[in-house]
Amino acid sequence: MDTQVKLKPELKVFKDEEIPHLLIPGEMGAVLELIVTDKDGKVTEKRILKSESFVRQFLELLWIQTVQVPEVVTYSVRDTGNTLRAIWLSGVIFACNAAIGAVTHGIRVGTGLTAPIISNYALETPIAHGVAAGQLQYSAVTFGAPASDATTSQFTITRNFANGSGGSITVNEIGLYVEGYRDGATYYFMTIRDVISGGIAVPNGQTLTVNYREQAVV
Amino acid sequence: MLTVKLILERLDKDHRVLERREQPSKSFVRNFISLLYCAHAQIQSGAPYTITDIDGSARTVDSQSISGARYSKGNLMIGAPPGISAARCLPGSDAASVVTLMNRWEIEGSKMGIQVGTGVTAVTPTDTALATRILHGRAAGQLEYGGCELVGIAFVNPNGEFTIRRYFTNLSGGSITVNEAGIHSAGTDYNDYYAWAFLIARDIVSPGVAVANTELLRVSYVPQITV
Numbered sequence: 001m002d003t004q005v006k007l008k009p010e011l012k013v014f015k016d017e018e019i020p021h022l023l024i025p026g027e028m029g030a031v032l033e034l035i036v037t038d039k040d041g042k043v044t045e046k047r048i049l050k051s052e053s054f055v056r057q058f059l060e061l062l063w064i065q066t067v068q069v070p071e072v073v074t075y076s077v078r079d080t081g082n083t084l085r086a087i088w089l090s091g092v093i094f095a096c097n098a099a100i101g102a103v104t105h106g107i108r109v110g111t112g113l114t115a116p117i118i119s120n121y122a123l124e125t126p127i128a129h130g131v132a133a134g135q136l137q138y139s140a141v142t143f144g145a146p147a148s149d150a151t152t153s154q155f156t157i158t159r160n161f162a163n164g165s166g167g168s169i170t171v172n173e174i175g176l177y178v179e180g181y182r183d184g185a186t187y188y189f190m191t192i193r194d195v196i197s198g199g200i201a202v203p204n205g206q207t208l209t210v211n212y213r214e215q216a217v218v
Numbered sequence: 219m220l221t222v223k224l225i226l227e228r229l230d231k232d233h234r235v236l237e238r239r240e241q242p243s244k245s246f247v248r249n250f251i252s253l254l255y256c257a258h259a260q261i262q263s264g265a266p267y268t269i270t271d272i273d274g275s276a277r278t279v280d281s282q283s284i285s286g287a288r289y290s291k292g293n294l295m296i297g298a299p300p301g302i303s304a305a306r307c308l309p310g311s312d313a314a315s316v317v318t319l320m321n322r323w324e325i326e327g328s329k330m331g332i333q334v335g336t337g338v339t340a341v342t343p344t345d346t347a348l349a350t351r352i353l354h355g356r357a358a359g360q361l362e363y364g365g366c367e368l369v370g371i372a373f374v375n376p377n378g379e380f381t382i383r384r385y386f387t388n389l390s391g392g393s394i395t396v397n398e399a400g401i402h403s404a405g406t407d408y409n410d411y412y413a414w415a416f417l418i419a420r421d422i423v424s425p426g427v428a429v430a431n432t433e434l435l436r437v438s439y440v441p442q443i444t445v
Contacts, residue, residue: 023219026222026243026245027219028221028246029219050219052219053445054219054220054443056378056443058443059378059379059380060371063371063380065257065293066296066297071288089290089295089308091282091283091291091293092260094257095257095258097260116445118376118377118443119373119375143255145255146248146267148248148343149343151343153246153248153250153252153343154251155251155255178258181289215251216250216343
């Protein structure tokens with residue numbers, strides 16, 4: 001099995017100062033970059049598209065933190081396991097700095113095809129971490145610091161998905177899972193879900209790099 | 219995608235609407251992205267991220283918080299009490315000195331949340347303050363800042379929204395023309411227990427809204443997501 005795949009995320013193709021412009025003035029969203037590389041690091045496919053789909057939990061977590069919803073009140077948000085969790089303001093809200101192999105939070109990928117709706121709380125068919133059939137190896141999540149040009153500000157969230165499964169895997173959906181907190185417990189919430197038209201195939205031995213560039217445009 | 223509506227309503231002293239403007243807010247600035255970055259990346263106090271505050275000073279911000287403080291953290295806070303009342307932005311630490319140094323994480327209520335000004339300079343992503351912020355008060359050129367409230371979170375597929383709202387009362391004795399609006403939000407420092415206000419959005423209102431003496435201005439920002 002060809003499992004010599006990179007698990008260390010890299011910001012490929014774009015340098016930090018090169019900011020893609022797909023959003024229009026007044027939009028705050030994300031640009032999604034998908035890059036497939038072979039075992040030698042050669043880019044075999046690259047796509048750049050506008051992420052369309054902040055889902056309900058993004059606005060709810062933003063609400064909790066901007067309001068500073070207190071412990072004595074709480075606000076219930078549906079977690080990735082389809083359970084409402086009464087959470088409150090915290091320092092960990094929106095955290096997606098997942099370690100290697102962690103599938104609770106960070107960027108996740110899946111094979112589901114159903115179009116996003118605002119109430120989506122998890123990927124339709126998440127791909128597990130591993131090297132068995134149908135699995136991808138999840139790297140740690142890394143970040144590109146904020147940068148801006150004349151119109152656009154952004155920061156970048158990056159994760160690599162290496163295919164050592166022995167067969168090709170087509171990724172059709174991508175999501176961002178983040179943390180929230182209550183009383184000694186951390187819960188996980190999906191804030192973005194995008195379905196990729198036509199999917200993106202990751203052949204065995206190759207690596208998919210996903211960059212979510214969260215942007216605001218004036 | 220997240221977009222924002224900006225609504226300005228001029229009211230008489232009996233709260234009757236005299237004028238209403240609605241425009242798309244075009245202007246989340248870099249500091250909003252920076253505060254989201256701190257949260258997503260879980261920036262810790264050992265390597266904080268530097269953001270320029272509303273006074274033009276570089277401030278170190280992190281997302282660190284600990285169980286002893288019940289992980290409480292004031293980052294991204296927008297809601298604020300009126301006028302000179304204290305907005306307390308929790309720094310995430312439970313050190314005893316957090317209490318004795320409370321002045322470090324208190325911000326004047328009027329300096330948090332929705333802001334208005336008279337400046338007309340075009341918005342850029344790197345703006346860190348309104349061009350000419352109107353101060354809280356009753357002196358010439360000043361408006362009284364009410365509390366900044368956040369209300370009405372609601373979802374109807376494919377949309378979700380909530381409202382950030384503030385009343386400004388003109389008791390200055392003269393007319394004041396508002397040409398710009400914005401939002402201040404908090405960022406905090408775990409190690410030294412500081413909180414600061416950062417400009418996260420700024421919009422030009424053109425033509426400006428002239429608020430006569432005794433009138434009120436109700437400013438609402440409505441963030442909306444659409445799938």
